[in-house]
Amino acid sequence: MKKNYTKDLEKAARQMILVRRVDTLARLIVRTIIRNIHVKHAGIFLYDKSKNEFIVKVSKGKIGTKIPVGFTKVNNNNPIIRFFTDENMRKYFKQDFLLFNRIDYCFKSKRMSRDKNLVEFLKKLKNEFSLYQAKAFIPGFYGNNLVGILFLGAKDDESSFKPEELGFLTVLASDVVMAIQNAWLFEDLNGQLEINKKLFLSTVTALATAIEAKDKYTMGHTERVVKYAVEIADNLSGITIPNVEEFAENLKIAALLHDIGKIGISENLLNKKSALNHKEKRSLSEHPLMGVEILNPISEFKDVLLGVKYHHERYDGKGYPFRLKGNQIPLVASIISVADAYDAMTTHRPYRKALSNERAIRQIKINRGKQFNPVVVDAFLKVCVKQGTIDGNSPVPLITSQSHELEKPASNAIRLP
């Protein structure tokens, strides 16, 4: 009875489109083959661009019989590769597949046995079949380029391959090639994006360092804000973050770049000791938006942008530039906001001296649910307890007479850099 391969082919083709990684794809193909044509082992030699050789990247079969993945390779001089790539071979063969049974047939052919070089070549080819315990090699071409070779061992029942099976395999091989090409293209693109992102990041980081140099009071500020932000994120509870790793990565970058928009603000203004006038205040309050404009070109920074854009918003809606309220403010921004405020308070500023850690923590606590997101403040306090900055048994530091005036719920925001 003839097996109907059309359905299997359609199914395999549909799956292939979805798979973008070459290795996954190749595994899928070999599995499909083993299931439909029962062979002792099968695998794929995949062309490795960087090494200019074909390496066994997928292999299935019983242990001992299957060729271990990554264990063997063939280069361009190998007879199998030459069979499919050498122009001269076209005189003798249709190169859609290479069957062990056909080689013996060739030796008997008068036309071929006259050609000594060819006989020598066929002997070598036969030797390769036996080395790989293969009965068939099926090439995958993209244009004129050989990108992979499927190899199959003997069938479980030792019978030879039927024409419809070979038809199935060749169609599969050509589909595979298309998919592999797509996957490669995709990997290349991804790699390129990754490189661009890194380049962009290092440029922007250099800029961030330049800002620090400009604002003499904020030496090390960025670095510390990153540190605090990461610690806060690690101690969050009562919040579910869908992709924690991605969130942490974005938070780190956002914290690193949160003040990038200050590039456009004059040194005089940044280091001003006296109170700011209306115009100056407005100019300073635009820095989150400037930052967004600088980072906009890279679309992957979408979540990072949220952190930069909203790190001066307040939980009670009195922040800037958008006056967002409560959970309208993205978590990334809420975390940076606390980290930024704590570091600003505990370092010297042009307009005031540094607060002690205890007093700064107290300010943060007083502003829980006002300036700051309560969940973030709770995580921040946890960090402080863990690090011994405050005593775990009395989370609220003792009130001292000097600090009393600061503890009135501040009507004005804690002035941030």
Add this chain to the structure above:
Amino acid sequence: MNDAKHVLLVDDEEEIVAYMENFLKRFKISSTKVTSGEEALAVYDPKTMQFVFLDLHMKTIDGFTVLRKLKDINPDVKVIIIAGSPDKDSMDKARAMGAIDYITKPIDLSDFKNKIFKYIFEGQGSK
């Protein structure tokens, strides 16, 4: 030249020693296969195992240590290193420690077969 063709195969990947055993069997070479350096040293028999195929990067004891100890047990043992990458320092080190060859994965099976014939059947590579 010893008539008994028997080798020791050492690689922490079960699939690899199993495949190599199968491969060598085709040339009438029998093998003892182990998947760690400890096992290698425990089973090594200088009387029957003139050749050892040794993986360099293994989890507990690395190939160099195994090589040194094998050489202590039998200075005439012929060790062929099978390494995961071509690294000049490791290559030089292995040679200096008395390995007769250093083969890098992925290997070309026909080169591999030729080497096996050269060393095991023609007795080349003796120091």
